[in-house]
Amino acid sequence: MKTITFIGNGNMALSIAKGLKENYKIEVVGRSLEKLEKFEESLGIKIDKYILEDFDLSDKTILLCVKPANVEEVSSKIKGRARVIYSVLAGTSVSKLRQNLNPHAVVRTMPNLAASVNKSMTTLTGDIEFKAEAQELLGAIGVTRWLANEKEIDIATGLAGSGPAYLALIAEALTDGAVKQGLKRDDAMAIMRGLFSGFGELIQEIHPALLKDGVMSPGGTTAAGYGALEDGNVRSACMDAIEKAYKRALEL
Template identity: 85%
Template sequence: MKTITFIGNGNMALSIAQGLKKNYKIEVVGRSLEKLKKFEEKLGVEIEKHIMDGFHMQDKTVLLCVKPANVQEVSKLLQGQARVIFSVLAGTSLEKLRTNFNTQAVVRTMPNLAASVNRSMTTLTGDINFQEEAKELLGAIGSTRWLSSEKEIDIATGLAGSGPAYLALIAEALTDGAVKQGLKRDDAMAIMRGLFGGFGELIQDIHPALLKDGVMSPGGTTAAGYGALEDGNVRSACMDAIEQAYKRAKEL
């Protein structure tokens, strides 16, 4: 079984490890042995645990999951040349990764938290020789899409990477709206979850505009609610969210 070495043990690392643990041996490198033990407990399988200071990554396949601001600090603690680094760091360029880390190759990846249930939408770009390996590795946690430039992956970060937070806001708001009108909270939550589950299947094959038109009958309930969303500039706000996330990715 192939070993994947995680540098970092935060929420994203845990989500990806949850998706990989059945098919890969997991090795995690962090600053605190106590936190590494907690990581292992949450993951539910035995892992190899290493302290970051002085860790040798010679010829290893590395998943870099530290905070973007800590790149220089972390790189100084590691030794040896990695075989390849798959980075999940938002807005951290290939050039910066190659400058700070000793590695034969680098691939930028942007998974999302759905990795923990093998449903991540992960975008990829970087050393083309590792395209297929990147697709296979990250394909273990969901769907993948190889992009042709770093600009595109920074844009995709605002869509797929940050998207779960946006959808969570919408899910919560719709549920609150139903409760406001008199629906019990448990019933509203169950209905919302069923809605998102079914919609997730439909959107795979049907354009969003066609889905909307199929539901919205003239003068009906959907038309009334849709009009309220347009009055609230929801469409514009969603587009602005992608723009602001892309700008932030470039700043990082």
């Protein structure tokens, strides 16, 4: 069984580890043994735990899951040269990772929190000789898409990486709308979850515009609700969200 070494023990690292734990041996490197033990408890399996100070990366396959601002600090504490670093750091360029961590190879990845249920949409780019390995590794937690360059993965960060938060906002708002009209909260939540589950299947095969047209009959309930969304500039706000997230990724 191959070993994957996580540097960082936050939510994203935990989500990815949950997706990988059946097929890979997991070891995790962090600053605090107490936090590493909590990570192990949440993961539900025994893992090898190491403190960051003087950790040797030599010939290891690394999943880098720290905050973008902490790259320099991490580089000052570790030693050795990793075989490859798979980085989930938003907006952190391949050149910066090479300069600070000096691995043999780098692949930038952008999974999302659905990794914990093996449903992540993960975008990838970097050293092309690791494309197949990257797709196999991150394919264990969902669907992957190799992109041509770093600009594209920075854009994709705002779509796939940040997207669960946007969809969560919409899910909550639609549920609140049903409650406002008189539906019980438990019923509204159950219906919303069923809606998202079914929609997730449909959108795999049907273009969004065709899906919308198939639901919206002339003068019907969907048309009335859709008009309200357009009046609220929801389409424009969604497009702006991607732009803002992309620009923020460039600033990190």
